[in-house]
Every structure is written in C-alpha cells, then in structure tokens.
Amino acid sequence: MAESKGLSWALDAYVVGAAAxxxxxxxxxSMGDGTVCVLDLTDAAAGFKTYDIHKGGSLCFAxxxxxxxxxxxxxxxxxxxxxxDGATEIVADLGRKWIEHVTTHPETGFRAYASGKExxxxxxxxxxxxxxxxxxxxxxxxxxxxxxxxxAITQYNNVNLYWLAAKEGLPQALTWKGSHLHVTWSPDGxxxxxxxxxxxLHGWRLSDGQHFRMEGYAAKIRSLSFAKRGQYLATGGADxxxxxxxxxxxxxxxxPSEFGGILNGPPVTAVLAHPKLDAIAAGFEDGxxxxxxxxxxxVMPIVTPAKDQExxxxxxxAWTPDGDRLLAGTEAGDVHVVxxxxxx
Amino acid sequence: xxxxxxxxxxxxxxxxxxxTLLNRVLSENHGKxxxxxxxxxxxxxxxxxxxxxxxxxxxxxNNGCICCTVRGDLIRIIGGLLKRKxxxxxxxxxxxxLADPAPVAQTFFADEDVKRRTKLDSVLTVxxxxxxxxxxxxxxxxxxxxxxxxxxxxxxxxxxxxxxLAAVERKLRAINPFVxxxxxxxxxxxxxxxxxQGSFDLNRIVALKPEFLGDDHHHDHGExxxxxxxxxxxxxxxxxxxxxxxxxxTWINDVLMSKGPTxxxxxxxxxxxxxxxxxxxxxxxxxxxxxxxxxxPAKDKRNSxxxxxxxxxxxxxxxxxxxxxxxx
Numbered sequence: 204m205a206e207s208k209g210l211s212w213a214l215d216a217y218v219v220g221a222a223a224x225x226x227x228x229x230x231x232x233s234m235g236d237g238t239v240c241v242l243d244l245t246d247a248a249a250g251f252k253t254y255d256i257h258k259g260g261s262l263c264f265a266x267x268x269x270x271x272x273x274x275x276x277x278x279x280x281x282x283x284x285x286x287x288d289g290a291t292e293i294v295a296d297l298g299r300k301w302i303e304h305v306t307t308h309p310e311t312g313f314r315a316y317a318s319g320k321e322x323x324x325x326x327x328x329x330x331x332x333x334x335x336x337x338x339x340x341x342x343x344x345x346x347x348x349x350x351x352x353x354x355a356i357t358q359y360n361n362v363n364l365y366w367l368a369a370k371e372g373l374p375q376a377l378t379w380k381g382s383h384l385h386v387t388w389s390p391d392g393x394x395x396x397x398x399x400x401x402x403x404l405h406g407w408r409l410s411d412g413q414h415f416r417m418e419g420y421a422a423k424i425r426s427l428s429f430a431k432r433g434q435y436l437a438t439g440g441a442d443x444x445x446x447x448x449x450x451x452x453x454x455x456x457x458x459p460s461e462f463g464g465i466l467n468g469p470p471v472t473a474v475l476a477h478p479k480l481d482a483i484a485a486g487f488e489d490g491x492x493x494x495x496x497x498x499x500x501x502v503m504p505i506v507t508p509a510k511d512q513e514x515x516x517x518x519x520x521a522w523t524p525d526g527d528r529l530l531a532g533t534e535a536g537d538v539h540v541v542x543x544x545x546x547x
Numbered sequence: 548x549x550x551x552x553x554x555x556x557x558x559x560x561x562x563x564x565x566x567t568l569l570n571r572v573l574s575e576n577h578g579k580x581x582x583x584x585x586x587x588x589x590x591x592x593x594x595x596x597x598x599x600x601x602x603x604x605x606x607x608x609n610n611g612c613i614c615c616t617v618r619g620d621l622i623r624i625i626g627g628l629l630k631r632k633x634x635x636x637x638x639x640x641x642x643x644x645l646a647d648p649a650p651v652a653q654t655f656f657a658d659e660d661v662k663r664r665t666k667l668d669s670v671l672t673v674x675x676x677x678x679x680x681x682x683x684x685x686x687x688x689x690x691x692x693x694x695x696x697x698x699x700x701x702x703x704x705x706x707x708x709x710x711x712l713a714a715v716e717r718k719l720r721a722i723n724p725f726v727x728x729x730x731x732x733x734x735x736x737x738x739x740x741x742x743x744q745g746s747f748d749l750n751r752i753v754a755l756k757p758e759f760l761g762d763d764h765h766h767d768h769g770e771x772x773x774x775x776x777x778x779x780x781x782x783x784x785x786x787x788x789x790x791x792x793x794x795x796x797t798w799i800n801d802v803l804m805s806k807g808p809t810x811x812x813x814x815x816x817x818x819x820x821x822x823x824x825x826x827x828x829x830x831x832x833x834x835x836x837x838x839x840x841x842x843x844p845a846k847d848k849r850n851s852x853x854x855x856x857x858x859x860x861x862x863x864x865x866x867x868x869x870x871x872x873x874x875x
Binding site: 216217219235236258259261262278279299300301303319320340341359380381382399400401403422423534535536 | 602604624627658
C-alpha cells in the first residue's frame with residue numbers, strides 16, 4: 204500500500220466520483236463496481252460503509268440538491284439518489300442507455316444529467332418532467348455556472364450554454380472545431396473553459412466573446428479546477444501542475460506557472476482547488492498526491508506510491524468544505540483521507 | 548504496466564451473419580468474458596449488462612491530418628467499460644454494415660487513454676458468400692471492410708455451388724491477398740481462429756506474404772507483386788538488400804503523408820542496414836508505428852517485405868521509391 208499522511212483503504216473498485224457533505228462530516232464515493240461507499244469522519248477508523256446501488260458500474264457522481272444525499276448515474280441507465288444510510292430513490296431510468304454525466308446546483312435546486320446525445324434538466328419542483336435537450340453529437344461534459352443560472356454542455360465542435368430556468372429556447376453556441384470534453388466555469392462566471400480530445404484547452408470570455416487556446420500538454424487533460432477566487436486555473440495533462448493566470452484580462456499571451464511533479468515523469472490526472480486557501484491538491488498517474496501553490500517550490504507530499512505496487516492513476520480528489528480534509532481515490536480502488544489539522 | 552484488454556472489431560454488411568457470430572461469442576462457454584459494443588441491440592439474444600449500444604460518431608482530430616479520424620463514441624464507451632475492472636477479459640466492437648473501419652482502428656492508436664488500456668487485436672469481417680459480389684457492386688464500404696480485414700469469415704458457403712464459392716474467394720483475394728479466410732456455415736468456427744490474432748501487434752507481424760501463395764519456395768531477388776481489382780489495389784514489395792534506415796524513414800513518411808488517404812493498411816518487416824533485429828512497421832492511412840522486434844530467425848533470409856492495400860495505388864512509384872532505399 205502507498206504511504207499516506209492519513210488513513211488508507213483498498214476498496215478494490217475504480218473510484219469514479221467523490222464528494223464531502225456540506226457539514227464536512229462525511230465523504231461519499233461512487234465506484235466502478237456499482238457501489239457507493241460512505242465514510243463517517245467522526246469515526247474514520249471504522250472505515251467505509253458500502254452499499255450496492257447499480258447493477259453495473261457508476262459512471263458519474265455529484266452531490267444531490269438535498270444536503271447529505273448524492274446522485275450516481277450508471278451503465279444500468281439509472282440516475283439514483285443515495286442517502287447517507289444507503290437508502291435509494293430512482294431519479295431517472297433510461298433503460299439500456301448509460302447515464303454518463305451529472306451535475307447539480309444545490310442553492311438553486313437544478314440537476315442536469317446526460318446520456319449519449321441527450322441532456323436532461325430537472326428543476327426543484329418534484330414530479331415535473333425533465334426538460335430534454337437533444338444534441339447533434341454526444342455530450343462530453345456538463346457544468347452549471349456558479350450562480351446556478353446557466354448550463355454548459357460540451358459536444359463535438361462546440362459548447363452550448365442554456366438558461367436553466369427556460370423550458371425551451373436555443374442555446375448560445377461557443378464554437379471551436381474538435382471534440383470538447385470536460386467543462387468548467389470561472390468563479391465570476393465570465394470564463395468557460397473546456398478540455399479537448401487533443402491535448403489542449405479551449406476557453407471563452409463571455410463578456411466580450413474573446414476565445415483562446417491553451418496547448419503544449421504532453422497528455423490528455425483529465426481534470427481542471429479554478430482557484431477559489433478565480434485568480435488561476437489549475438490543470439492536469441502535464442508532468443507538473445499547470446496553472447494559467449486569469450487575473451488582468453485572462454491567460455492570453457501569458458505563460459502559466461507550475462508546481463510539483465518530476466520532469467518527464469507521470470502526468471497529473473486530477474487537480475482540485477482548496478475550498479478556502481490558495482492551494483491546489485494534485486494527483487498523478489502513478490498514484491502520487493501532493494498539495495502546493497503555483498510558483499512555489501514548497502510542495503507537501505500527501506500520498507507516495509509504494510515501489511512494489513502496480514501504479515494506479517488518481518481518478519478523484521475531494522476536499523471537505525471546511526478545507527480540513529482531503530480524499531484521494533485511484534483507478535485501482537485505493538482511497539486515502541488526510542486530516543490537515545493533524546499535519547501542522 | 549497496466550494489462551491491456553484485447554479488442555476485436557467485427558465488420559460486415561447487414562445480413563452477412565455478424566449477429567449470429569455475436570450471439571455465439573456471448574453464449575458459448577469458451578472461458579472468456581466479453582464486453583460487446585453493438586450498433587443495434589436488435590437481434591442480440593443475450594440480455595447482459597456487458598452489451599452496450601453505440602452510435603457511430605466520427606471525429607476529426609485537430610492535428611492537421613485530414614484522414615486522422617476517430618470514433619468518439621468508442622472512446623466514451625471504452626472509457627466507461629474500463630471503470631469496471633475485472634468484469635471482462637476482452638472487448639468485441641460491432642460496426643454497422645456501412646461503417647468505415649479506419650476510424651475504428653485509428654481510435655486505438657490516436658486516443659491515449661484507449662491506447663494505454665486496450666490493444667486492437669484484429670479486424671474480423673463477415674461476408675455472405677451468396678451476396679458479397681452484389682454488395683461489392685453497389686456499396687464501396689463492402690470493399691473497404693474486406694480490404695481492411697485481418698480475418699474474413701466467408702459465411703453461408705452452403706448457399707452457393709463450389710464453382711461460385713471459388714469465384715467469390717478469388718474476388719476476395721484480389722481485394723485483400725493477405726487476409727486469412729475461413730469458410731463457414733452459420734458462422735460455425737472455433738473462436739480461437741478469430742480471437743487473439745495479434746494482427747496489430749508489431750511483435751507478431753512475422754510473416755507477410757499473400758495467403759494463397761503458401762510458403763514461397765521461389766527465389767527472392769527483389770520483386771514487386773501488384774494485385775489490381777476494380778475495388779482495391781494491393782502492392783507487395785520485397786528485397787534481399789538491406790535498407791538504408793534514413794532513406795527508408797524519409798520515403799515511407801513521404802508516402803504516408805502524400806498518399807495516406809488512399810492507403811488503408813500497410814505492414815512491413817524490414818532489414819535495416821547495421822541492425823541485427825527485424826524492424827516491423829504498420830500503418831492505417833497516415834497513422835503509423837514501428838519498432839525493432841527481436842532478431843531474425845537464424846534460418847530465415849533477411850528479406851525486407853512491405854505491403855500496401857489501398858485505392859489507386861501507384862505500384863511503379865512505390866517500387867521505385869522502395870528501390871531507392873536499398874543499399875547498393
């Protein structure tokens with residue numbers, strides 16, 4: 204087992220998604236074997252409780268709009284709401300289709316999910332049918348803006364922005380040739396940035412329609428995260444954590460700053476900004492996890508992979524909202540939870 | 548190193564017998580668990596959560612190469628399947644009868660996540676002995692699927708006379724002289740003849756000769772064979788002279804860059820000057836890879852062989868180019 208600054212478990216299934224509850228008491232993970240695992244941080248030594256949820260595997264995961272509950276979408280075609288005690292409620296059932304993406308905005312009560320070329324939006328009101336958005340090509344990713352008013356949907360050759368409250372209407376299309384995958388919004392809601400099939404990012408500034416390309420990555424960019432105050436965007440895809448400046452007019456014509464990693468070493472596969480501090484957690488393809496700051500040489504090692512263990516990429520990271528604890532999960536199913544108060 | 552899951556691509560036009568074969572792979576007790584990606588659930592008799600539907604989505608890569616297309620749907624679905632570790636040992640991808648096999652194959656070379664976790668084993672094409680000649684008349688995809696194949700199941704042989712069958716087989720050979728052909732009825736074949744072929748494994752590209760020639764006993768003095776058919780060309784080049792590595796590299800890159808769109812498949816085993824090991828090479832359109840693959844067997848002559856299958860290939864130009872790479 205890898206050496207960790209905290210507690211570690213071998214859950215033996217691909218860690219697909221992870222989140223902490225708003226009260227910072229629980230971590231919840233969804234897994235490639237269809238289970239959902241819950242860890243009570245007040246008794247972490249007792250380990251994860253595991254609940255069988257999907258017949259196949261989980262493909263996507265998000266906190267539900269109801270505090271403490273979570274949503275997992277699976278290859279059994281179901282979007283399932285899971286409570287902390289494992290109680291379930293089927294939110295959507297699409298039969299043989301896979302539910303590949305889900306995102307939510309608890310403050311406004313919107314939930315969006317997608318399967319193939321269709322995306323669905325559910326409002327707060329119970330019993331309402333979802334709005335169905337049909338796209339020309341498959342959905343690559345979903346993200347709701349920080350205010351909870353707009354939904355970005357990526358596909359081939361563009362990102363479409365929809366008003367969540369509208370029942371219909373054409374989207375604002377941001378076009379750029381190629382297949383767009385993950386998408387994120389800057390904290391002020393002015394920038395939309397996507398990862399692409401090629402090793403590159405594409406971004407748009409909504410206030411004036413400017414767009415920009417960020418490339419030079421050695422690997423596919425599987426993760427990106429804006430710093431809490433939006434001053435930079437941290438990304439994976441390189442042997443070091445790449446952070447693009449977003450102050451003073453955006454990253455156009457500027458060089459990124461970086462931290463961590465080994466030159467020509469394994470690429471960064473997961474990044475997540477600290478919820479309060481100017482710090483980024485990053486996980487690598489070999490299972491290593493660090494916390495650091497762009498431009499700083501001081502990097503805190505969190506998980507160091509064991510030499511005799513088959514390396515497995517970090518697939519998810521999650522902070523508790525109070526910023527005290529970090530969870531890192533790998534494709535092989537290793538989960539590490541570190542309490543930073545015990546490290547200082 | 549993460550273990551790579553083998554992937555077999557199953558092509559063939561509607562009615563050729565793909566579904567029959569899929570149902571056999573899914574229901575027979577052969578000790579392997581398959582995840583199957585189908586274009587239509589229609590007649591799949593097995594309700595398994597490892598049978599997944601896919602809508603063909605061909606994406607161009609933004610790398611300045613017009614024929615560098617991949618299947619976005621396969622990237623997504625394979626990514627999803629790989630989250631279920633240990634649930635299956637191999638993947639079978641069924642394409643529609645109208646699908647171009649090239650983007651499917653290129654997906655396994657162009658997408659790094661797919662490439663890291665899976666390996667393309669072979670392209671298997673099912674054709675129907677009774678109707679294949681007609682299909683070749685009316686749909687260009689039929690010739691592409693035959694030309695692209697590593698293994699052909701010539702199915703429904705009971706529906707034609709021996710003479711008709713021989714004529715069909717001649718036609719298939721004219722399109723693809725290198726393919727392995729198995730004659731079947733209702734796709735009845737031992738699965739070890741169609742799975743785990745290693746056709747895209749550089750280390751297993753060991754013999755490159757037209758299948759119907761068998762072992763060639765004739766003298767090899769540097770030669771070219773050109774098979775021309777109205778549907779497809781194939782060119783086979785060989786020489787006993789060592790190749791100049793620099794010249795060969797420049798030439799083959801130039802051929803792939805300028806003629807890539809017309810070349811469906813290319814493979815080579817090459818004797819590079821000053822190298823003790825065999826250099827093996829393969830390409831799908833413009834995408835290529837090459838590596839040294841162990842020493843030449845002691846009893847073999849160090850003959851370089853290079854084959855191309857494509858449309859409107861300029862055999863003379865390829866022969867001259869290849870000759871210009873040979874050491875004096």
